[in-house]
Amino acid sequence: MRTRGIRGGILLSIEPDDDADGVRAALSEHRSLLEGKVALEIGVRMPIETLEVVREAVEDAGGELTDLRPPTRLAQAKGETVILAKTVRSGARVESSGSVVILGDVNAGAELVAADDIIVIGTLRGLAHAGAHGNMNAVIWAHAIRSPQLRIGSALAQSQSEGPDEELRGPEVAHLRDGQIVLRPWGV
Numbered sequence: 001m002r003t004r005g006i007r008g009g010i011l012l013s014i015e016p017d018d019d020a021d022g023v024r025a026a027l028s029e030h031r032s033l034l035e036g037k038v039a040l041e042i043g044v045r046m047p048i049e050t051l052e053v054v055r056e057a058v059e060d061a062g063g064e065l066t067d068l069r070p071p072t073r074l075a076q077a078k079g080e081t082v083i084l085a086k087t088v089r090s091g092a093r094v095e096s097s098g099s100v101v102i103l104g105d106v107n108a109g110a111e112l113v114a115a116d117d118i119i120v121i122g123t124l125r126g127l128a129h130a131g132a133h134g135n136m137n138a139v140i141w142a143h144a145i146r147s148p149q150l151r152i153g154s155a156l157a158q159s160q161s162e163g164p165d166e167e168l169r170g171p172e173v174a175h176l177r178d179g180q181i182v183l184r185p186w187g188v
Helices: 020-029 048-060
Strands: 002-006 009-014 037-042 064-069 082-084 093-096 100-102 111-114 118-124 127-130 140-145 149-152 155-158 172-177 180-185
Touching: 009 048, 020 048, 037 048, 048 064, 082 093, 093 100, 100 111, 111 118, 118 127, 140 149, 149 172, 149 180, 155 180
Parallel strands: 009 037, 037 064, 082 100, 093 111, 100 118, 111 127, 118 140, 127 149
Antiparallel strands: 002 009, 140 172, 149 155, 172 180
16 A cells, blocks of 8 residues: 555555555554545455445544545656746657646747646647647646647647737636537636
8 A cells, every 4th residue: 555645635545465454554553644634546446345444544543535536647657747948949849758848939830749738838839739648637738828739638629710919818728628628718
């Protein structure tokens, strides 16, 4: 079993070789970790007895089991974030096994491809493909999104026309909702 801190509590990850007795022993040694909010991540078919051991240990410690979730990338390691402090020119391609952060603009004809998120501190006019390896929770964030094509995972969105820059509304984010790419102002 692995543990890690998350916002507002702790996440317990049950490993394939964990059994009820091993989980019980591990949780009794670290009882103080279970006093707050506890989320449980299971990536294997876990016997109900093991789940019951976790629930009882959390209750006995005065904590609250708040979430049961599938594994967050147990199979794939988190990639490195690529950060470029410059404008990405037409014809350039930036790829990352993690996220891409551009501190500048991305010109038309440039391409960004990331396994995770794409963040542009400037105007995005080139093509952007976030979640290129299937991460459907990836987002594309930019001060202004003027790209002719956005991709998140396997979803594709193409703009009908490029609006003038004087209509800048502030930062924007593109994300998936019901399998479709949705573009909205940041913070709304």
